[in-house]
Amino acid sequence: MIKSNFMEKLLDGVEIEWKAIWEVTTWDKRFNAVSREKQSRVINYSYLLAAELFKLEQEEGDVFLLSTGERIGWTTEELAGDYIREGEVVTIPWGKSRPLKDVLKYYKGRFVTADNRIATSSNTDILLNKFLYYWLLNQSVIIDGFYRGSGIQHPNMASVLDMEIPIPPLKVQEEIVRILDAFTELTAELTARKKQYTYYRDKLLSFEEGEVEWKALGEVGELVRGNGLPKTDFTEIGVPAIHYGQIYTYYGTFTTETKSFVSYETAKKLKKVDTGDVVITNTSENLEDVGKAVVYLGKVQAVTGGHATIFKPSNQILVKYFAYFTQTEMFASQKRKYAKGTKVIDVSATDMSKIIIPIPTLTEQERIISILDKFDALTSSITEGLPREIELRQKQYEYYRNMLLSFPNQEV
Template identity: 40%
Template sequence: MSGLNLLEKLLDGVDVEWMSLGDIGNFIRGNGLQKKDFVESGFPAIHYGQIYTRYGLSADKTFNYVSPELANKLRKAQKNDLLLATTSENDADVVKPLAWLGDKAAISGDMMLFRHEQNVKYLAHFFQSEIFQTQKMKYITGAKVRRVSSSDLAKIKIPIPCSNNPEKSLAIQSEIVRILDSFTALTAELTAELTAELTMRKKQYNYYRDQLLSFEDGEVEHLPMGQEGVGVFIRGGSFQKKDFIETGAGCIHYGQIFTHYGTYADKTKTYISEVLATKCRKAQPGNLVIATTSENDEDVCKAVAWVGSGEIAVSSDACIYKHHLNPKYVSYFFQTERFQEQKRQYITGAKVRRVNADSLARILIPVPSQEEQARIVAILDKFDTLTSSITEGLPREIELRQKQYEYYRDLLFSFPKPDAASH
């Protein structure tokens, strides 16, 4: 059944009245509660910022508490109140709703509760709809901090089906909530399943990668990466993020190795001027580009093999590894536990962790024949492609389900005479 047919069946000819929020309930401001007031146990409490960061659409338990003495001075939400964070740094989040299904809870300033006789989750879903968002936008004030006042919220119109028959109205609201909750649950279930699948595939990939790159002593030579005839490490340098331009000479900034690049790359994300590039250290095709600093031990020495057609500039806090091995083979080796174990002994620094080029040169790498390196790379490329396709597909699939929920939510709130909401 389509959403439109479902809506027609739900309404079954009943009247729908577009009512001002001020006509169906009252807004009550929170007061006096700050994060520093939280204690280990006591009276349940909600800070407005947590509505953005900790809560979903509805909740029946708080994450924090305040002392009973302070709670006596604070405004409190009760079951079926709609809690609203009324300030935000962006227009989309301001007036984010939380349907409160629990016992009494103290609420902070910069939020308010809406007390009413409707289905609270019906209201929460409506507050996320495009119909509500369109009305809200004209009442937002403030520059850096965006806010909507209770007097303006009171003017916003909401569709109330069968408003002269509260019992039937609540039954219709409950059915709409059931449908929308089922979409939310399906999205959550799909997210959990795909995340578990991704985790399993990554573990499988990591296991095979480590197995393929583990050689018994005497099976192949394990040579220092900086040994003559094996390779040499060269520090990058001479450009910064502020030097990026739309087109020009390709470049890799060390920070991009964490955020943008995978095992290998044949195109750069950014460019610098040809004039600046002449002063920079460069990686040639087949070289590795390695981030030599990070805020954590795991990421330091993350590497990308440059397999593009021309040379590229490399920033400071990175180094270039010029070598005579299969570039992807070396890049995969940098991901193995064997490399990580050796790397850890050379990490220095407190807040910023780093490994210098001289230390990298001492790390031992197994050096099988070129044919064996190519065979290993061919196998790992297949695993890498499979894992990447799941990694990229996961957010796409979740986004699709979220859009499906939003479509049906907005459709289910598109009651007759929606133009009345703008009057």
């Protein structure tokens, strides 16, 4: 365990120099409001639209897909073609709707990138790229404040480049990176166990040809596209409301209560969500977030707004079975086919209704739900199972990261 005086020993007799980010990094573009002297050099990359990036995905590939979201993947040299680049990079998304800590990335090797802003150390004898990554991660809340816009936000890169970073000697940087890498490896082990659940879930929801009936989603229920509902309509109490953005960040597979509410007058203009309906996201800046779903099991009728579709199932399909299906690769591969847009990706309710889904007997659906509910409790519950373990490990890691990256200010 790291002692409380560890940093004092590590920094004993060491000089810490502080430099602006622009002095020690090279980026992929020239930015508005940043003088040329601060960006004397740029490194050019080829970018893929978010909707196109994961169309390249191949399980056995060895070229990394650098998305702007949380999803990761791999492709092959043959599929990537001229989009392949190689290097040691730190990336922040050009457009995001999530906290930066969830989408800031470090990678070393061959990759294909979506619309990220890409940084690399100008001189690794002065600044290690991995140290840069951990330091930016530790400053992610501050950098979040440099993003502007409603919905999809974009960063003020002039503010990012003017941030000052401590530059300890390389040996100190290497030791800090070594310790933080050890913490992230422990968290990665827990995350790998969660991936096992994904494998078994997809296996349970895979059927041989002729084993079950396959139908288009529009054949087993009604899809209703939502409208309106900006966050400014939220109230402290009132009619339960499910906002599409909260399906990414707040809800699990199902919910009995909503995070937000709207007034009764506002609710009259919005689409209604009944108990047993499924609310599905239509829109995101990341393809992986399109089609995320939550089953509403509340006792009171709720409402939802734009960028969401309500699925009202017929008696052929159980809602939780459908919600679990939306988490599978089979569903993901179909939504990729219908995705439209560049900066903002959308799958319309009309196209969503064309997605093909296996329809086993209701008894078999109930059996699958029973198994997946147990897995879901282990992998998604905030109070028990893997998420609790991962959360505790993450808090420990963040504590030490903050301690290891706290340096005396240059003015002291």
